[in-house]
Amino acid sequence: MVSLAANIIGFVTDILHALYAMVGLSFWAAQLDIVVVVVVMFGFTSVFVMFLVWMERKVSARMQSRLGPNRVGPFGLLQTMADAIKLTIKEDVQPVHRDKIPYFIAPIVAFVATFMGLVVIPFDKGMVVQDLNIGILYVIAITSFTVIAILTAGWSSNNKFALLGGFRSSAQIISYEVPLVLSLVPIIMTTGTLSLNGIVLYQQQHGTWFIIPQIVAFFIFITSATAEANRAPFDIPEAESELIGGFHTEYSGVKFAMFFLGEYVAIIVSSAVAATLFLGGWLPLPFLAFLHLPGFVWFMLKLLFIIFIVMSFRWTFPRLRVDQLMDFGWKVLIPIAILNILATGFILLLMAKGA
Amino acid sequence: MTDLLLSRVKADDLSRLGTDDYVVNMGPQHPATHGVLRLVVKLDGETVKQTTPVLGYLHRSIEKICENRTYPQCITYTDRVDYVSAMSVNLAFALAAERLMGIEAPARAQWLRMIFVELQRLASHLLWMGAFGGDLGALTPFLYGLRERERILDLFEMTCGQRLTYNYIRIGGVMIDILPEFVPRCRSFLDYFEPKVDEYEDLLTYNPIFLERTKGVGVLTAEEGINCGVSGPSLRGSGVPCDVRKQQPYLFYDQVKFNEPLEQGGDCWSRYKVRMNEMRESVSIIRQCLDKLEPGPFEAKMPPILKAPPASEFYSRIESSRGEMGIYLVGDGTPKPWKAKFRCASFNNLYVLDALTRGWKVADIMAVLGSFDMIVPEVDR
Numbered sequence: 001m002v003s004l005a006a007n008i009i010g011f012v013t014d015i016l017h018a019l020y021a022m023v024g025l026s027f028w029a030a031q032l033d034i035v036v037v038v039v040v041m042f043g044f045t046s047v048f049v050m051f052l053v054w055m056e057r058k059v060s061a062r063m064q065s066r067l068g069p070n071r072v073g074p075f076g077l078l079q080t081m082a083d084a085i086k087l088t089i090k091e092d093v094q095p096v097h098r099d100k101i102p103y104f105i106a107p108i109v110a111f112v113a114t115f116m117g118l119v120v121i122p123f124d125k126g127m128v129v130q131d132l133n134i135g136i137l138y139v140i141a142i143t144s145f146t147v148i149a150i151l152t153a154g155w156s157s158n159n160k161f162a163l164l165g166g167f168r169s170s171a172q173i174i175s176y177e178v179p180l181v182l183s184l185v186p187i188i189m190t191t192g193t194l195s196l197n198g199i200v201l202y203q204q205q206h207g208t209w210f211i212i213p214q215i216v217a218f219f220i221f222i223t224s225a226t227a228e229a230n231r232a233p234f235d236i237p238e239a240e241s242e243l244i245g246g247f248h249t250e251y252s253g254v255k256f257a258m259f260f261l262g263e264y265v266a267i268i269v270s271s272a273v274a275a276t277l278f279l280g281g282w283l284p285l286p287f288l289a290f291l292h293l294p295g296f297v298w299f300m301l302k303l304l305f306i307i308f309i310v311m312s313f314r315w316t317f318p319r320l321r322v323d324q325l326m327d328f329g330w331k332v333l334i335p336i337a338i339l340n341i342l343a344t345g346f347i348l349l350l351m352a353k354g355a
Numbered sequence: 356m357t358d359l360l361l362s363r364v365k366a367d368d369l370s371r372l373g374t375d376d377y378v379v380n381m382g383p384q385h386p387a388t389h390g391v392l393r394l395v396v397k398l399d400g401e402t403v404k405q406t407t408p409v410l411g412y413l414h415r416s417i418e419k420i421c422e423n424r425t426y427p428q429c430i431t432y433t434d435r436v437d438y439v440s441a442m443s444v445n446l447a448f449a450l451a452a453e454r455l456m457g458i459e460a461p462a463r464a465q466w467l468r469m470i471f472v473e474l475q476r477l478a479s480h481l482l483w484m485g486a487f488g489g490d491l492g493a494l495t496p497f498l499y500g501l502r503e504r505e506r507i508l509d510l511f512e513m514t515c516g517q518r519l520t521y522n523y524i525r526i527g528g529v530m531i532d533i534l535p536e537f538v539p540r541c542r543s544f545l546d547y548f549e550p551k552v553d554e555y556e557d558l559l560t561y562n563p564i565f566l567e568r569t570k571g572v573g574v575l576t577a578e579e580g581i582n583c584g585v586s587g588p589s590l591r592g593s594g595v596p597c598d599v600r601k602q603q604p605y606l607f608y609d610q611v612k613f614n615e616p617l618e619q620g621g622d623c624w625s626r627y628k629v630r631m632n633e634m635r636e637s638v639s640i641i642r643q644c645l646d647k648l649e650p651g652p653f654e655a656k657m658p659p660i661l662k663a664p665p666a667s668e669f670y671s672r673i674e675s676s677r678g679e680m681g682i683y684l685v686g687d688g689t690p691k692p693w694k695a696k697f698r699c700a701s702f703n704n705l706y707v708l709d710a711l712t713r714g715w716k717v718a719d720i721m722a723v724l725g726s727f728d729m730i731v732p733e734v735d736r
Contacts, residue, residue, distance in 0.1 A: 063495060064494075064495050064498035064499070065498060065499065065502055066498060232492060233492065233564055235492070236718075314494075315494060315495050316493070316495065316558075317492070317493060317562065317564050318488065318491035318492040318493040318559075318562065318564050318565050318568055319491060319492025319493075319564070319568075319718075320564055320567065320568075321567070321568060321716055321718045321719070322401065322716065322718070323401070323716060324567050324568075
């Protein structure tokens with residue numbers, strides 16, 4: 001039974017190949033396919049990020065008994081578009097004594113690295129840019145690039161406060177990488193594969209999503225992912241702008257927009273990984289399978305659900321102090337994650353012995 | 356390897372390689388909410404070594420100006436001394452001036468004054484709660500606090516036309532009587548508001564992150580507090596009963612029943628808890644005052660030009676939202692005071708900030724400053 005997504009993809013691919021043939025570029029068909037896919041991916045994500053920014057503003061407003069943007073476009077949907085236009089036409093103020101090349105590269109790295117994480121996320125059965133068989137490893141490695149971007153931004157700004165903010169942010173991200181990875185290890189142990197598609201298929205075969213046996217890992221993952229994206233309650237780098245500027249103090253206009261959008265894409269990537277690994281990706285909710293919605297719709301629903309949770313953290317909790325943040329990561333999350341791995345291993349062994 | 360490198364460094368170079376203090380300037384313009392307070396903070400990495408407040412950015416010479424204004428004209432200036440708690444300052448000045456001139460405000464005016472001062476306490480604490488949460492990163496309680504505050508400000512606007520600087524409590528009574536719909540609206544507001552305090556406590560009080568940021572942070576012992584002149588909820592958080600309304604009751608505070616919330620911890624959390632409980636007590640006081648309100652004149656019969664007797668002086672103390680607010684008035688027989696000195700709670704409370712934050716982290720400065728409910732116009736006048 002071929003899914004709707006595979007049908008559409010097959011149809012579109014046929015049209016594209018016909019187009020290549022018309023232009024005489026059939027030899028490069030495979031490469032051109034990749035270019036088209038990447039462009040579509042990029043376009044979709046950009047629009048989705050704009051939607052997310054609007055969603056955050058509306059959700060936070062409703063939580064705070066306000067209205068949120070409601071003037072620019074229906075329900076304020078074009079607000080992010082207006083903000084994006086504003087940021088692009090802003091003057092690019094650059095400190096005189098900055099380090100020119102790193103200053104220029106940092107926002108690009110932040111933006112591109114997070115986008116690259118979306119390459120392995122399966123939006124539907126067979127609807128993935130490239131189903132790498134080292135999927136999870138790839139995603140985690142790519143999201144670590146943001147540390148480089150932040151450090152570079154902090155250093156090249158020639159501002160001791162930006163540097164301090166950059167140091168703190170990178171310390172935070174590096175600290176929370178460890179529980180992030182450790183929380184995914186039990187899933188990899190259970191499924192025996194690093195490929196995200198493979199993990200979704202495992203959940204389909206066994207009928208349960210990983211959130212039930214691995215609920216502890218789910219909470220650790222969500223917490224670490226929030227910390228990775230520098231979001232509240234872990235937003236010391238952003239909040240430092242009360243006292244000291246964060247790493248993006250000296251950036252304005254498009255460069256700032258790239259950091260800003262990169263943060264949202266990081267949230268999308270982490271939430272997509274959580275939705276795929278813990279909530280079954282494009283699998284339908286078991287008792288609602290009769291609706292026959294395409295897998296893509298299920299995936300987006302789960303993704304939005306997790307993003308909503310991550311967003312509402314910001315408007316509910318106060319901020320953690322830097323040392324409390326580090327304490328929590330190293331002294332609480334990592335031991336729990338390790339215990340989780342031990343418990344999972346033990347249970348897997350028992351099940352194997354029993355079988 | 357390091358020995359080789361070090362041996363190439365000369366002795367006096369080594370002394371120049373010593374570490375400097377990292378001096379950071381917070382303010383006078385904060386994105387945080389405390390007004391124009393400048394703090395020069397000496398840091399050793401993350402740890403605070405010394406905090407020096409630099410004052411004067413909001414100094415408006417109110418005390419000097421009052422020497423050139425008649426007593427009723429001074430009341431407008433008292434609004435600006437603490438604009439978050441304007442009714443309290445109006446009251447302090449009115450009490451001092453009345454005592455100088457031997458005027459007594461009628462009973463209805465006293466009850467009305469009590470109602471408005473307690474409503475003002477609620478409004479001030481709601482703003483404090485929002486600002487404190489905002490300093491710590493919880494951005495939502497700010498909007499909840501302001502939402503309730505809007506209702507209180509509507510009540511004020513209904514009575515005297517103003518939302519912030521009321522000029523309502525005058526010498527001899529109040530400016531104008533309340534409208535008939537004030538009492539039912541006030542009661543319905545109190546009924547609406549009382550469960551809200553519990554709601555806001557649910558959000559913050561036992562939140563683990565909030566507890567980590569405020570428990571054990573900025574501990575002020577009772578002895579230190581008394582020695583340094585701290586007053587109000589900040590001192591009651593250290594377990595010292597110091598409510599002026601209980602010790603030297605003014606208006607009709609001896610005729611209403613209310614508790615004085617005390618906490619023993621002395622840390623930011625205790626001060627926070629004291630203020631939340633004070634909100635509940637204020638609701639109870641206002642209800643009792645509304646019950647006891649009797650019809651009558653709202654101001655005393657006074658001579659057209661108010662003159663204080665020559666060589667007279669009086670220091671009036673009231674419990675404002677922040678602590679003990681005192682006004683020392685010296686009269687010299689003319690319609691203008693010879694001296695008006697404002698003893699403001701925030702000025703004295705600010706003094707302990709340095710001692711409390713030494714050895715703590717930068718983020719704790721914001722927590723301690725917020726827990727003391729510092730209002731800069733009071734500090735600078």
